[in-house]
Amino acid sequence: MPHYKLIYFNMRGRAEIIRYLFAYLDIPYEDHRISQDDWPAVKQSLAGKTELERCQVDAIIDTLDDFMSRFPWAEKKQDIKDQMFNELLTNDAPGFLQDLDLYLGKKDWLVGNSVTWADFYWDICSTTLLVLKHDLLDKHPKLVALGIKVRSIPVIADWIKQRPETRM
Ligand SMILES: CCC(=O)N1CCc2c(cnn2-c2cccc(F)c2)C1
Numbered sequence: 001m002p003h004y005k006l007i008y009f010n011m012r013g014r015a016e017i018i019r020y021l022f023a024y025l026d027i028p029y030e031d032h033r034i035s036q037d038d039w040p041a042v043k044q045s046l047a048g049k050t051e052l053e054r055c056q057v058d059a060i061i062d063t064l065d066d067f068m069s070r071f072p073w074a075e076k077k078q079d080i081k082d083q084m085f086n087e088l089l090t091n092d093a094p095g096f097l098q099d100l101d102l103y104l105g106k107k108d109w110l111v112g113n114s115v116t117w118a119d120f121y122w123d124i125c126s127t128t129l130l131v132l133k134h135d136l137l138d139k140h141p142k143l144v145a146l147g148i149k150v151r152s153i154p155v156i157a158d159w160i161k162q163r164p165e166t167r168m
Pocket residue numbers: 065068069070073074125128168
């Protein structure tokens with residue numbers, strides 16, 4: 001049984017639904033509650049170094065998630081699903097990727113001068129998009145290089161090595 005650790009603040013908030021599910025399914029987990037005193041240090045380790053960078057990280061995360069959320073993942077009619085996926089990958093993805101490529105520019109990372117979870121999320125989303133369209137990033141070598149940089153971070157590389165192999 002994997003060891004689950006739920007990290008949130010000492011409040012119900014957005015975590016309580018997860019706590020209910022763990023309780024209902026009788027799944028053991030560590031209910032780690034970050035104190036207000038510890039939050040500044042934890043927050044700094046997770047995101048950008050300034051408020052502006054943190055906003056930029058959030059904006060990129062939401063932009064990636066919005067695009068990925070447009071795919072009808074749960075569509076049961078395969079012909080409809082295929083058509084919608086193809087339209088998104090053919091008609092919408094090029095403009096989305098052009099914008100992201102422009103935003104990355106000549107930087108090493110999407111935000112600031114060190115890795116953030118925006119870079120992580122780009123690698124996660126682009127890995128799935130490449131499964132769907134293998135040549136998707138052929139015109140975006142800098143975006144490909146960003147994914148390679150993320151996956152070369154030792155602890156990320158270790159996770160990828162040990163995670164279950166799944167198509168999506
Ligand atoms: C039936 C459900 C299903 O096939 N999937 C669930 C959604 C999903 C998959 C792969 N990426 N992805 C995703 C990632 C980030 C944001 C987002 F909205 C979606 C596969």
